[in-house]
Amino acid sequence: xxxxxxxxxxxxxxxxxxxxxxxxxxxxxxxxxxxxxxxxxxxxxxxxxxxxxxxxxxxxxxxxxxxxxxxxxxxxxxxxxxxxxxxxxxxxxxxxxxxxxxxxxxxxxxxxxxxxxxxxxxxxxxxxxxxxxxxxxxxxxxxxxxxxxxxxxxxxxxxxxxxxxxxxxxxxxxxxxxxxxxxxxxxxxxxxxxxxxxxxxxxxxxxxxxxxxxxxxxxxxxxxxxxxxxxxxxxxxxxxxxxxxxxxxxxxxxxxxxxxxxxxxxxxxxxxxxxxxxxxxxxxxxxxxxxxxxxxxxxxxxxxxxxxxxxxxxxxxxxxxxxxxxxxxxxxxxxxxxxxxxxxxxxxxxxxxxxxxxxxxxxxxxxxxxxx
Numbered sequence: 001x002x003x004x005x006x007x008x009x010x011x012x013x014x015x016x017x018x019x020x021x022x023x024x025x026x027x028x029x030x031x032x033x034x035x036x037x038x039x040x041x042x043x044x045x046x047x048x049x050x051x052x053x054x055x056x057x058x059x060x061x062x063x064x065x066x067x068x069x070x071x072x073x074x075x076x077x078x079x080x081x082x083x084x085x086x087x088x089x090x091x092x093x094x095x096x097x098x099x100x101x102x103x104x105x106x107x108x109x110x111x112x113x114x115x116x117x118x119x120x121x122x123x124x125x126x127x128x129x130x131x132x133x134x135x136x137x138x139x140x141x142x143x144x145x146x147x148x149x150x151x152x153x154x155x156x157x158x159x160x161x162x163x164x165x166x167x168x169x170x171x172x173x174x175x176x177x178x179x180x181x182x183x184x185x186x187x188x189x190x191x192x193x194x195x196x197x198x199x200x201x202x203x204x205x206x207x208x209x210x211x212x213x214x215x216x217x218x219x220x221x222x223x224x225x226x227x228x229x230x231x232x233x234x235x236x237x238x239x240x241x242x243x244x245x246x247x248x249x250x251x252x253x254x255x256x257x258x259x260x261x262x263x264x265x266x267x268x269x270x271x272x273x274x275x276x277x278x279x280x281x282x283x284x285x286x287x288x289x290x291x292x293x294x295x296x297x298x299x300x301x302x303x304x305x306x307x308x309x310x311x312x313x314x315x316x317x318x319x320x321x322x323x324x325x326x327x328x329x330x331x332x333x334x335x336x337x338x339x340x341x342x343x344x345x346x347x348x349x350x351x352x353x354x355x356x357x358x359x360x361x362x363x364x365x366x367x368x369x370x371x372x
Contacts, residue, residue: 015238017231026227033064033223038216054215061219061287063327064226068280070307070319071229072273077305078313079237080269081249082166086174087277088301089181090149094278095291096185097144099198100135102209102286106202118200119193129191138205145282146275153274154267161263161270175298182296197292204286215287222283226320229276233316236272245269246314306349312359321360 018026037060040052069091076082103117112121116128134140156177160170188194201209208214236242247255248262255262285291294300303326311322326348333341356363 017234017238026230030223030227033227034220037223038220042212042216054212057215057219058287059331061222062284063324064222065280065284065287066304066307066327067320067323068226068229068283069277069304070311070323071226071233071316072276072280073304073308074313074316074319075233075236075245075269075276076273077308078315078319079242079249080245080266081252082266082270083168083171083305084174084270084273085171085298085301085305086178087273087304088296088298089178090153090274090277091281091284091300091304092181092185092291092293092295093149093152094145094281095285095295096192096198096281097141097148097278098282098285099201099291100132101138101141102201102204103198104132104136105204105206106200109202110200117193117198119188119196120191123188125191131191141282145278149274149278149281150271153271157267157270161266175301178296178301179298182293182298185293185296193292195292197290197294198285199290199292201286201289209286218283218287222287225279225283229279230316230320236269237316241265241268303345306345308359310348310352310359312361312363315359315361318359318361325360 037052037057040050041054041057044051069087073084073087076084076087106117108115110118110121112118114121116125120128128135134144160173165173184190185192185197186195192198203209204214237245244255244260244265247258247260248265252262281291281295307322307326308319309322310326311320312318326345329344329348330341333344352359358366
């Protein structure tokens with residue numbers, strides 16, 4: 001009596017973090033951003049055609065912070081299928097955590113020569129509120145930059161995902177969250193500077209913040225963070241965890257029937273995405289020099305989704321490219337044709353949705369004959 005052989009289950013081999021050409025592009029970006037840009041800005045004479053101005057350095061640094069948010073959006077939207085329209089809250093929370101530390105670093109150099117921030121003196125406050133207790137510690141600030149957005153995301157996501165809120169309804173409640181947070185931070189009694197927020201920063205780690213060397217240090221740190229987060233995101237999406245996320249995106253019911261609980265996976269990537277935005281906000285504030293409730297406006301959160309859509313969802317590099325395209329165009333159009341900027345942004349989003357569903361990166365892959 002013959003027996004048929006038992007079929008062997010062949011598991012897919014783990015994919016490399018990056019291909020050889022991918023590592024080349026990543027290392028090239030590292031060299032350009034962390035070595036070439038500082039040389040062109042600090043060592044090349046101002047009159048030279050190769051000199052990179054302080055304005056250009058500041059603009060690229062700001063866009064890199066936005067690119068981190070776009071990358072975080074791709075993890076939650078592109079790979080998990082959850083469209084968030086509230087990621088601006090997490091960006092602003094990280095920015096406010098860093099802004100509180102920078103306000104404490106002003107010390108007695110404020111307009112009122114008081115140890116309290118100027119807005120507190122103006123409002124006749126006598127002591128720091130309780131939530132400013134650890135704001136003078138740089139180490140505590142670094143923890144709050146990550147933990148505060150993560151905790152808010154954890155609480156919000158737990159109740160939202162547990163209630164099985166999906167699709168457009170989830171997008172709506174995230175918009176409601178960011179609008180409510182903006183109104184809260186506008187109030188003077190909350191201790192966050194009200195409408196004006198935080199500004200007039202002097203130092204960071206007792207080092208003057210307005211110097212060229214500090215500005216370049218923050219630039220390099222932002223570039224290294226963006227590139228590091230890109231590698232982390234690649235590792236996540238190529239892992240078993242990432243494959244489950246993509247399965248949740250494509251067929252959540254089947255994932256449940258296969259014995260997986262989607263809630264835990266969605267909540268985990270939601271919190272990671274929020275923490276990435278918090279880090280982006282903390283890097284943004286000392287370079288831009290201000291943080292106020294307008295960073296929590298619903299329009300800002302919608303823009304993050306637009307960056308991801310324009311560049312190409314579920315590609316990781318696409319949202320980064322989208323952030324540079326949209327914000328580069330914004331920087332030029334708001335100066336040259338300021339009255340047409342919002343029309344351009346709306347037309348761009350509609351055009352990408354109708355004609356480029358895979359974004360710019362998807363279009364490039366199709367032109368090269370690859371699979372988008």
